[in-house]
Amino acid sequence: MKVLVAVKRVVDYNVKIRVKSDESDVDLANVKMAMNPFCEIAVEEAVRLKEKGVADEVVVVSMGPKACQEQIRTAMALGADRGIQVETDETLESLAVAKLLAKVVEAEQPGLVILGKQSIDSDNNQTGQMLAALTGMAQGTFASEINIAEETVDVTREVDGGLETLTLKLPAIVTTDLRLNEPRYASLPNIMKAKRKPLDVKTPADFGVDITPRLKTLKVEAPAAREAGILVNSVDELVEKLKNEAKVI
Amino acid sequence: MSILVIAEHENGSLKGATLNTVAAAQQIGGDIDLLVAGSGCGAVAEEAAKVNGVAKVLLADADCYNHQLAENMAQLVAELASGYSHILAAATTTGKNFMPRVAAVLDVAQISDIVAVESADTFKRPIYAGNAIATVQSSDSVKVVTVRSTGFEPVDTDGSASVETLSAVHDAGVSSFVKEELAKSDRPELTSAGVIISGGRGMGNGENFAMLERVADKLGAAVGASRAAVDAGFVPNDMQVGQTGKIVAPDLYIAVGISGAIQHLAGMKDSKFIVAINKDEEAPIFQVADYGLVADLFDVIPELEQKL
Ligand SMILES: Cc1cc2nc3c(=O)[nH]c(=O)nc-3n(C[C@H](O)[C@H](O)[C@H](O)COP(=O)(O)OP(=O)(O)OC[C@H]3O[C@@H](n4cnc5c(N)ncnc54)[C@H](O)[C@@H]3O)c2cc1C
Ligand SMILES: Nc1ncnc2c1ncn2[C@@H]1O[C@H](COP(=O)(O)O)[C@@H](O)[C@H]1O
Secondary structure: OEEEEEOOEEEOOOOOOOEOOOOOOEOOOOOOEEEOHHHHHHHHHHHHHHHOOOOOEEEEEEEEOHHHHHHHHHHHHOOOOEEEEEEOOOOOOHHHHHHHHHHHHHHHOOOEEEEEOOOOOOOOOOHHHHHHHHHOOEEEEEEEEEEEOOOEEEEEEEEOOEEEEEEEEOOEEEEEOHHHOOOOOOOHHHHHHHOOOOEEEEOHHHHOOOOOOOEEEEEEEOOOOOOOOEEEOOHHHHHHHHHHOOOOO | OEEEEEOOEOOOOEOOHHHHHHHHHHHHOOEEEEEEEEOOOHHHHHHHOOOOOOOEEEEEEOHHHHHHOHHHHHHHHHHHHHHOOEEEEEOOHHHHHHHHHHHHHHOOOEEEEEOEEEEOOEEEEEEOOOOEEEEEEEOOOOEEEEEOHHHOOOOOOOOOOEEEEOOOOOOOOOEEEEEEEEOOOOOOOHHHOOEEEEEOHHHOOOOOHHHHHHHHHHHOOEEEEOHHHHHOOOOOHHHEEOOOOEOOOOOEEEEEOOOOOHHHHOOOOOOOEEEEEEOOOOOHHHHOOOEEEEOOHHHHHHHHHHHO
C-alpha cells in the first residue's frame, strides 16, 4: 500500500508570534520555521507503517513557496521515500490545499492519506476533512490509534467526551492527534540520504486548480492583554482575595 | 438571511454549546433553524424547540445519523444548504469533524472557531494559538462557520419553535461506528464549568489528582489538565485544556503545577480570574495570573482544601 502524507511549513511551535504594528498581519520576519507538529506525527505514522510492512511506499507532499522543500527533505530524512512540492507564493486556504491534494491523490492512488489535524498557524483544522469530501473517501480525524486490516482501517479518535473508534473503508483519510505516536529525530546519515531522494516540483496550474482565496483578512490584531496580577503570600490570602476581591468563590 | 444551526447532542439531550452557537447566529441576524440529526433523538428535538430565537427545528432521525458520522452528516447538511446563507455549528470535536466536509461539498471556505460576529460576512477568529485575532471577510455565497462557545453568551430556553421531520436518509456506507469510551464524571463539563482546577506535570502522578478533585468538590469545579499531564498518563485526554484540547473561559481557573506554555494559555487565558500555583516563580503562567502563589503544590493544595 502507498501512503501519502501532507506536511506544512509553519512557524516553529516555540515562537511567540507578534502582530505587525499596522495590524495587517503577524510579523514573520526572521522567525524560525519548522514542520507543523501534527505533520511530524503524520510522517512518523506512515514510516512506522512501512517498517511494519503494511506500507510499501511513503510519499510526502507540501504546498507553498520554495522554502517548503526543507520540510519535504525533513520528512524524507525521517523515512519518506519521495516528495512532491506544489509551488506557489500565493496564500493557500485549506480548501485550495485540499483541492490540490485531491489531484495528487488522483495521480498517486494512495491506499491511505495522513494529514495533521490542524496547522498551528491558521489553527484551521479543515484540510483533511475537505480532502475526504473531495475524494469521497471516509475520514478518521484526530486519530490517537490506527490499525490497518485488509480493506479497512480502524481509527480511534480523540473526541470531547473521551475516545471513539470507527471502521473506515480504504482508501481513507486520517488526521493525526498528538498522542498517535512520538516522532523520531532524523539521524545525520539519513539527512544526507534524504538529499538524494526524488522531489518532484509542480504548480497549481499543472493541476488546473483555482487557488483564489475566498476569505479576505481585514485586520490582524493582538489579543486583549491581561492586566498584571499580584503574588499572594499564603493560602489564607488567596482564599480571602478570591472571596472578597474577585468574588468568584 | 436565514441560518441553519446544527445542534450538538448525544441523542439523549441537547448540549450547552448549541445555545452559544445560536447566540452567534442571532448576532448575524435572520431566521434561525436548528437541525437535530441523530438516531432516536426525538427528545432532543423537543428540547431544541425551546431554544430562544429558533424559528423551526428540523429533525433528521435515522440510524445513519447515529454518532453523527461525518460522511453522512455532510451529505445531509449540504443537501439542506441551498435554503440558507449561513451554516453554523459549535467548534467541538463533532462540529470540527463534519463542517469542513460540508464546506468542501459546497465548494466554500470554512471559517473556523469564530469568537465575534462583526457583520453577516465578517468574523473574528483567533490564529497562532490565540496570539493574534484575525478579522476575516467571506465572499462565499454560503458561509460555513464553527463557533467557539466562550465567545458568546448562551441564549435562554423558554421559546417554542415548531418541529419539522425530515425524511432524507444519507448513508455513504464508507464508515461505521465501533465503540466509544466516554469519561464518566459527576462534575460539571469543562467547557461549561464556572470554576476549573487544572493540574500539570507538577502533579507527579495520576493518584495525586485526587487532591485536586477534593478541592473541586468544595468549589463545584471541573478538573482539567495540561497536555504534559495527559501525555504522562496521569489523566485521560478529554481533560486536556489548550490550543489542541478544550478551550475554556470559566469565572475562575486554578492552574496547579502548570508552567504556562503558549499552547496551554491558548485554551484558558480568557478566563475571568486566573490563579497560578507553581513553585517556580519564573513560570510563564504567572504572567497571566491574577493571583499567583509561589509554593509547593503538595503543601498548599491540602491547605486550600481545608480552608475552603
Ligand atoms: C502542537 C502542540 C500542541 C499543544 N497543545 C497543547 C494543549 O492543548 N494543551 C497543553 O496544555 N499543552 C499543549 N502542548 C504542550 C505544551 O507546549 C507544553 O509542553 C505543556 O503545556 C506543558 O505542560 P505542563 O505545564 O504541565 O508541564 P511543564 O512545562 O513541565 O511544567 C510543569 C510545572 O510544574 C511546576 N511544578 C513541578 N513540581 C511542582 C510542585 N511540587 N509544586 C508546584 N509546582 C510544581 C514546575 O515549576 C513547572 O512550571 C502542545 C504542544 C504542541 C507542540
Ligand atoms: N500548504 C500545505 N501543504 C501541505 N499540507 C498542508 C498544507 N496546509 C495544510 N496541510 C495539511 O492539512 C493539515 C491540517 O491543516 P489545516 O486544515 O490548515 O489546519 C496539516 O497538518 C497538513 O497535514
